[in-house]
Amino acid sequence: MGVFESEPTQLQAIAVRVAEEAADLVRQAREAMLTGEPVQVDTKSTETDVVTAVDRASERLIRRRLAELRPGDGVLGEEEGGPAGGDGVTWVVDPIDGTVNFLYGLPGFAVSVAAQVDGASVAGAVVEPASGRCWTAVRGQGAWLDGRRLHVSAPPRLDLTLVGTGFSYDPARRARQAKVVAELVPRVRDIRRAGAASLDLCAVAAGWLDAYAEHGLHRWDWAAGALIAAEAGALVTLPGEDPELGEDVTFAAAPSIAEPLRALLIELGLPEA
Numbered sequence: 001m002g003v004f005e006s007e008p009t010q011l012q013a014i015a016v017r018v019a020e021e022a023a024d025l026v027r028q029a030r031e032a033m034l035t036g037e038p039v040q041v042d043t044k045s046t047e048t049d050v051v052t053a054v055d056r057a058s059e060r061l062i063r064r065r066l067a068e069l070r071p072g073d074g075v076l077g078e079e080e081g082g083p084a085g086g087d088g089v090t091w092v093v094d095p096i097d098g099t100v101n102f103l104y105g106l107p108g109f110a111v112s113v114a115a116q117v118d119g120a121s122v123a124g125a126v127v128e129p130a131s132g133r134c135w136t137a138v139r140g141q142g143a144w145l146d147g148r149r150l151h152v153s154a155p156p157r158l159d160l161t162l163v164g165t166g167f168s169y170d171p172a173r174r175a176r177q178a179k180v181v182a183e184l185v186p187r188v189r190d191i192r193r194a195g196a197a198s199l200d201l202c203a204v205a206a207g208w209l210d211a212y213a214e215h216g217l218h219r220w221d222w223a224a225g226a227l228i229a230a231e232a233g234a235l236v237t238l239p240g241e242d243p244e245l246g247e248d249v250t251f252a253a254a255p256s257i258a259e260p261l262r263a264l265l266i267e268l269g270l271p272e273a
Contacts, residue, residue, distance in 0.1 A: 008138045011089065011115040011123035015224070016136055018065045019113040019127040022058045026096055026111060027129035029054040034105055041103065049169040050099055055079055058095035058111060066091050078220045090116045092223035097126075098196030107131065112198040114223035124224030126198045135202045135228050143205050143231035150232040152254045153207035155189075158264065161257050164192045164200040164212040176273040177215060183268045188261075197250070201225030204252045205232035211253035211261050215246060215273060222250050234258075246271040 033039050040053040059079045074090040076082040098109030107130035114124035126135040137143040143150040155161045167174045197217050203209040205228045230236040235258040237251040
């Protein structure tokens with residue numbers, strides 16, 4: 001029996017366990033930071049693309065616990081890298097998705113942990129440290145928020161569609177993306193930019209957003225959240241799956257408006273943004 005057939009529930013339980021432990025660490029660090037304790041901050045691709053000592057501590061905790069609970073599995077993490085896939089299970093980890101929100105004291109950030117087999121997510125969890133909410137999914141078994149089954153929304157028209165998005169850290173690309181969004185705003189209900197891709201995908205799963213599209217996400221950004229959205233009934237396109245929409249676009253939408261929204265985004269120039 002293959003890995004997926006034999007272990008999905010176990011993998012989900014481990015994802016939840018290590019994500020919640022890391023979320024506790026991040027929550028405690030946030031509380032200390034809000035009372036004035038300094039946190040070390042470095043930059044990555046640009047001066048606005050930040051990483052904190054808490055990101056690194058969270059990933060180290062997750063790696064240590066996965067080594068204890070699943071010795072021999074691969075781990076791909078945002079801060080320390082690792083294999084993108086291979087035989088068996090690879091754990092894909094974002095130790096803090098939404099680091100800028102975390103740094104500013106905003107509550108919209110999460111710990112994301114997913115188990116992938118042959119590059120596809122089979123189980124995952126997204127935990128919000130500030131609220132304690134835990135989003136989970138197992139491929140073929142549905143998506144859940146704290147024990148409540150999730151279902152996507154069903155907006156009847158594009159002009160009644162609430163769309164989430166995000167922007168690149170590269171200034172030139174941000175400007176192109178902003179032009180697309182400016183033309184999109186009059187055609188939909190409204191736009192939301194929350195700052196954490198995993199939570200945006202979970203919001204689609206819960207029906208809090210009707211759709212979400214963003215350029216340039218990495219595997220750790222979407223590995224758990226995209227599974228949760230898909231298991232809640234969203235139509236999901238991952239980077240590389242729809243070149244007409246954009247080689248590096250992640251797209252998740254309620255089925256009722258997915259195709260017209262996709263066509264509109266192509267018309268507005270999203271693939272070149």
